[in-house]
Amino acid sequence: MFQPAKRLASLPTPATIAMAARARELKAQGKPIISLALGQPDFPSPEAALAGAVAEVEAGRTGYPPIPGQKLLLEAVAQKFKRDNGLDVPVSQIMVCNGGKQAIFNAFMASLNEGDEVVVPAPYWVSYPLIAQMFGGVPVEVPCREEDGFRPQAEAIAKAITQNTRWLVLNFPNNPTGAILERAELEAIADVLRQAPHVMVMSDEIYEHLTFDGRHHLSLLNVAPDLADRVLVINGVSKAYAMTGWRVGFACGPEALIKAMVKVQGNSTSGICTLAQGGAAAALQEDMSGVIAMRGTYERRRDMVVKALRDIKGLSCAMPEGAFYAYPGLKALIGKRSSAGRLLSDDVAFAEALLEEAHIATVPGSAFGYGPHLRLSFAASDEELIEACRRLKVFVEQIQA
Numbered sequence: 001m002f003q004p005a006k007r008l009a010s011l012p013t014p015a016t017i018a019m020a021a022r023a024r025e026l027k028a029q030g031k032p033i034i035s036l037a038l039g040q041p042d043f044p045s046p047e048a049a050l051a052g053a054v055a056e057v058e059a060g061r062t063g064y065p066p067i068p069g070q071k072l073l074l075e076a077v078a079q080k081f082k083r084d085n086g087l088d089v090p091v092s093q094i095m096v097c098n099g100g101k102q103a104i105f106n107a108f109m110a111s112l113n114e115g116d117e118v119v120v121p122a123p124y125w126v127s128y129p130l131i132a133q134m135f136g137g138v139p140v141e142v143p144c145r146e147e148d149g150f151r152p153q154a155e156a157i158a159k160a161i162t163q164n165t166r167w168l169v170l171n172f173p174n175n176p177t178g179a180i181l182e183r184a185e186l187e188a189i190a191d192v193l194r195q196a197p198h199v200m201v202m203s204d205e206i207y208e209h210l211t212f213d214g215r216h217h218l219s220l221l222n223v224a225p226d227l228a229d230r231v232l233v234i235n236g237v238s239k240a241y242a243m244t245g246w247r248v249g250f251a252c253g254p255e256a257l258i259k260a261m262v263k264v265q266g267n268s269t270s271g272i273c274t275l276a277q278g279g280a281a282a283a284l285q286e287d288m289s290g291v292i293a294m295r296g297t298y299e300r301r302r303d304m305v306v307k308a309l310r311d312i313k314g315l316s317c318a319m320p321e322g323a324f325y326a327y328p329g330l331k332a333l334i335g336k337r338s339s340a341g342r343l344l345s346d347d348v349a350f351a352e353a354l355l356e357e358a359h360i361a362t363v364p365g366s367a368f369g370y371g372p373h374l375r376l377s378f379a380a381s382d383e384e385l386i387e388a389c390r391r392l393k394v395f396v397e398q399i400q401a
C-alpha cells in the first residue's frame with residue numbers, strides 16, 4: 001500500500017482547503033452555501049491581461065520559457081518595483097514563479113537545512129509553516145496581540161531569534177488580519193535584524209495595493225536598504241490584479257538566493273506558462289486605475305462587513321487596514337452550544353457548525369495559529385456578504401448559554 005514520504009506524513013491539510021472542500025460537498029447536495037473561505041478576488045482579470053496572453057499566442061511564443069522568467073515580464077516586474085516601491089532592482093535579482101506560493105516553496109527548499117528555525121508572527125498565512133516543515137524547517141511562532149492591532153512587536157521577534165534562525169517571515173498587509181506595519185515598527189524590526197546578521201527576511205507583500213483609509217504600503221527595504229542583501233520580497237498578480245488562476249508570482253532578492261531558487265524551479269516546474277507571463281506583464285504595465293477601483297470596492301465592503309460583525313453581540317472585530325479579510329474574535333462564544341446542539345469547543349468546531357447549520361464557509365483562526373477567531377473573506381459580492389452577515393447574526397443569537 002502507498003505510504004507517503006516522511007516529510008508529508010505529519011503535514012496537516014491546510015484548513016483553508018479542507019473547509020472549501022466540505023463547502024463544495026454541501027453545495028453539490030443543493031445547500032445554499034456562501035463561501036467566504038478562500039482568498040479569491042471576485043473580479044474578472046484585467047482586459048489588458050487577456051490581450052497580453054493573446055499577444056503571446058499570436059507572436060508564437062509558445063515554446064519553453066527561460067526558467068527565471070521571460071524578459072518582458074522580468075522587465076515589467078523591475079519597473080513595478082521602481083514605480084510602486086521606489087526600488088531599483090536589476091533583472092538578475094528577480095525571478096518569476098508559479099504564483100507567490102512557488103516563490104516561497106523555492107526559497108525554503110533552496111535554503112533550509114534540517115532543524116533551521118523560521119520565525120513567523122501569528123496569525124500567519126498557513127503556507128509558511130507548512131512549506132518550511134516540508135524542508136525540515138521548524139516554525140517558531142511569535143504571537144501578536146489583538147490590542148497591538150495584530151502587529152508583531154520587535155522585542156518579541158528578538159526573543160524568538162536563536163542561532164538556529166534562518167528566516168523571519170513578514171507578511172504585511174497581513175493575511176488573515178489585514179494589519180499593516182508603520183514606518184516606526186519596520187524600523188524597530190530592522191534594528192533587531194541588524195543584531196542578527198544570520199537571519200534572512202521573507203517579506204511577502206502580495207497585498208501591497210490593498211490598503212485602506214488612505215494608507216500606503218511600506219516595504220522593509222524602504223526603511224532599511226542596508227538589509228537588501230538578506231531580504232527576499234515575494235509578490236505577484238493574484239490578489240491586486242484578480243489573476244489567481246494565471247499562477248504568476250515573483251520574487252526579488254539577493255542574486256545568490258535567486259540563483260538557488262532558479263535551480264529548484266529548473267528541477268521542478270521549469271519556466272512559467274508563456275501566455276500567463278504575457279498577461280501578467282500587460283497587467284503590471286497598465287495604469288493603476290483598475291487596481292484602485294477594486295481597492296475602493298474592498299474598502300466599502302470592509303466597512304459594511306465590520307459594521308455588521310460589530311453589531312453581533314458576542315463577536316469582537318478589529319478594523320482590517322488592508323487585504324480583504326475580516327478576523328472577528330469568538331472568545332465570548334466558545335464553550336457554548338449552537339441551536340442544533342453542537343458544542344462550540346473551539347473555533348474549528350464553531351466554523352464547522354456555522355458551515356453545517358448556517359451554510360457559511362469560513363476558516364477558523366487556529367488554522368492561522370491564532371484562535372478563537374474566524375477569517376471571513378470580503379472578496380465576495382455585496383449580496384453574499386449581506387446575507388452571510390445576516391445568517392451569522394441569527395446563528396450567534398441562537399447560541400445557547
Ligand SMILES: Cc1ncc(COP(=O)(O)O)c(C=O)c1O
Binds near residue numbers: 125171204
Ligand atoms: C499572504 C499570501 N502570500 C502568498 C499567496 C500566494 O498567492 P499566489 O500563489 O496565488 O500568488 C497568498 C494566497 O492566498 C497569500 O495570502
